[in-house]
Amino acid sequence: MTRPGTLGELRGDGWVSRPVKEEVRANAVAKIAAGEPLVASVIGYEHTVLPQLENALLAGHDVIFLGERGQAKTRMIRSITGLLDEWTPMVAGSEILDDPYAPISQHGRVVVAERGDETPLEWVHRDRRFGEKLATPDTSIADLIGEVDPIKVAEGRYLSDEMTIHYGLVPRTNRGIFAINELPDLAERIQVGLLNVLEERDVQIRGYKIRLPLDLMLVASANPEDYTNRGRIITPLKDRFGSQIRTHYPLDVEIEMAVMEQEAVLPTAQGRTVNIPEFMTEIVAEMSQQARRSPHVNQRSGVSVRLSISNYETLVANALRRALRNGESEVVPRVSDLDALVASTAGKIEIETVDEGRDAKVLERIMDVSVLEVFRARVRPEHLGELVTAFDDGRVVHTGDELPASDYAGLVGSMPELSSVLAELSVGETPAGVASAVEFVLEGLHLSKRLNKDAVDGRSTYRARR
DSSP: OOOOOBHHHHHHHTOOOOOHHHHHHHHHHHHHHTTOOSSTTOOSOTTTHHHHHHHHHHHTOOEEEEOOTTSSHHHHHHHGGGGSOSEEEEETTOTTOOOTTSOOSHHHHHHHHHHGGGOBEEEEEGGGGEEEEEOOTTOOHHHHTEEEOHHHHHTTOOTTOGGGEEEOHHHHTTTEEEEEESGGGSOHHHHHHHHIIIIIOEEEETTEEEEOOOOEEEEEEEOTTTSSTTTTOOHHHHTTOSEEEEOOOOSSHHHHHHHHHHHOOOOOOTTOEEOOOHHHHHHHHHHHHHHHHOTTBOTTTOOOHHHHHHHHHHHHHHHHHHHHHHTOSEEOOOGGGGGGGHHHHHTTSOBOOOSTTHHHHHHHHHHHHHHHHHHHHHSOGGGTHHHHHHHHTTOOEEEETTSOTHHHHHHHHHOGGGHHHHHHHTOOSSHHHHHHHHHHHHHHHHHTTSEEEEEETTEEEEEEOO
16 A cells, blocks of 8 residues: 655545544544453453553543552553554654654654645654653653753754754653653652653753643553652642553452463464463462462562462472373373472562561462462362372372372272262363373362371382371
């Protein structure tokens, strides 16, 4: 498709200029009417966050997302760019995407005044109309607004010449969406400068004042703890946002599991199949849910969904490592693989304790409670009585994450009491599937205080309680 290359051709083509918020609103209306989601690949916000976002965009508001880490704030912000028109014309050579009908930079004004309908155009993709900055304490006015370019001054221009300005991120995102992550981390004087640009449309650099009527949609993110009058945000800037949207972690285990399965990049090995029992996926999701409720975990820091994703990937990686060592063709995670999750869990949650070495105990408690919750939900008690009785007759079973699946295969034949429980868990009849189910059932019985367990060097022994 051939696009107009000059201002005259653009007028003849009937292209209409519109403010960026009206552009976003119109495209949002079309998507909502067609039943399409405004934000793709975000699970669990369908009835909470996304309706608020739809309202904000339809109202033409600047938006701030408040939430702890790992709540898809950045993903939603970046997805809003999909509501911009795919291609937009600008005055060729403009640093701030000048509207051909109403240029605001000196370059754009001069070119249009001199060449009129022969003004050359460039067409920019929607991706170029998105600017993003992670707020840090060292962020400067020059980063956001601009600075005098000494090279341009050295070329002979006066400081009062607007052409000496090297524009910052905000002007360069003119006619687009500008996002600031962790907004309260900006120094107060920078917040004032940003407010001046967004509210008054004035840019003042080194004492030289120019007026840039920027066309912007501002989207930001912040931690709720910092975004208060007592925190690190100035009240006038806070008042600039038309909509404040509170995000949240997955509200239940099912949503957490769906996020894990969507986001995780699981390790693979040629010639081996990976089968993950649903109860193992649920245990990993339950661990994050339990951590968010634990009084020993710092909830202000949050327990990110990234914890669930990393744990899920580590669980499968440990099962794959065992399969590689033992020459097995099927990779199936087990309860004994949960010990490997310490490495992927420890760095993602903050334990509130003053006792040395207590962190490991807290993580172990979270794992145990998670396994027990899933066990109670998935295994019916009437299937367990005969199995416990078999242990009362002196039966002993050994497990461990390094044991090959074949070591478990004979248990089903020697302990027929296992059959009904394994059938309920739907793990199939392969040795690896049986091994996973056996470990889950035995650990659940131990945590239910119906079996004793001795654990030494990664191996566990289950026997009757005495």
